[in-house]
Amino acid sequence: MSRLVVVSNRVADPRKTAAGGLAVALGEVLNNSGGLWFGWSGKLVDRPAGSPQPVRMHHAGQVTLATMDLTRVDYDAFYVGYSNGVLWPVFHYRLDLADFDAGYIEGYRRVNQLFARQLLPLLRPDDILWVQDYHLIPLAAELRALGCQQRIGYFLHIPLPPPLILAAIPGHDWLVKGLCAYDLVGFQSGADLEHFTDTIRSEAHAQDLGEGRWRVFNRTLQAGAFPIGIDVQEFNALTQGIEAVDMYERMRREYSRRKLLVGVDRLDYSKGLPQRMRAFRELLAKYPDTRNSATLIQIASPSREDVSAYTDILHELESLCGSINGNYGELEWMPVRYMHRTVARSRLPGLYRASRVALVTPLRDGMNLVAKEFIASQDPEDPGVLVLSRFAGAAEQLKEALLVNPYDTEATAAAIHVALQMPVEERRERHVAMLATIRRTDVHWWCDSFLHLLGQTEAHESGTPWL
């Protein structure tokens, strides 16, 4: 069996419970193959841009964690600037929020080169590499330029927009070529995959070889959709754990006379939080039966506070929550309970299970795991209802959710009202179908099916010189 090498911006210790489904699933495969996980340590040093930092190795069971620090200048350009100031907004269709500063792309390239240079000496000839997410698109091309012949796969956790949106990024053809240096490229949804194949067809004259194989830049590339899942078993165990049960019971007691709605997100403009609040306000305005009887708990964990678009969304959300409570609240009832913090992973399933409705209404999302976690935590006899944006990758799979267009305030409010009124038989029917889907395509399935296909790709062909 080949050794697996995972590369991602951040490295998590898979043995820590806070690590979550992805780290645990990757950790399992890494553990079985005696694998290596390479990435940034999370630490910054005040050194000149591009200066290579030593790689530190830690052992976590059979897994070796290899991390390096970044200089502050590189971090600002690579992470804050290009990854989160250009790629994140554009890939989420928000051209208006992108900051195309020419220095950022140089920093992004510099850090990808550094990663390639520091990783290369750690590789063995029969390793299989799996690169994660938008921070590292050009990594395979940088590795190939240094002579790396190993098979390299790539998975994009966020959406890939259609060709004409992607084309707004200065130098986007370099990113597209970078994606073509991999042996297997994976996306969250069929729609993202189609955007990719449309792009390589129109911009690089890729030739369709059938079964997801493409001839492009004088080499063969495989592309596919691999919707990421959660670790359903781990989530079931968490749901039965003492902290989740305690949370569930306290919530049930407190809300015995009211229905609870829940939203759990990173505070990010892609998650559609102001739109969600406006839909909830519309619900209270238009359906008076929901006043004094429905409470929305919105938990939004702090995220990327060094990017200005995130502070804007924070203020907008706070002001909407304040005005809804001010206008509709009563002495004994507040419609919105908003918290700007992270809830412990061990307690989350209790909160999900106590809620009648989950609002998962992003404007764009690669997948959205909260939707799947909510389904996994429900009591099958008395399950809650998922109100899900049609623009989340999860909507391709979870067709039995109440699918909404989050830009349509009135229709979303109407769907929330339907969810609150839904009879138990219909709730059960929808829940059973969605639970079967998330069980079938859990995070282990995601890992195994990607790695199986990567293992089957033809040994690496070098193709067009990459850089």
Ligand code: ADQ
């Ligand atoms: P994210 O944008 O971070 O991930 P998501 O898929 O929803 O979004 O995952 C978030 C995870 O963090 C979930 O496990 C959730 O429970 C947890 N979480 C979120 N807010 C929290 C809070 N306030 N308190 C506690 N826990 C919280 C990116 C892409 C997604 C894609 C994932 C995985 O943007 O589309 O699904 O990667 O590929």
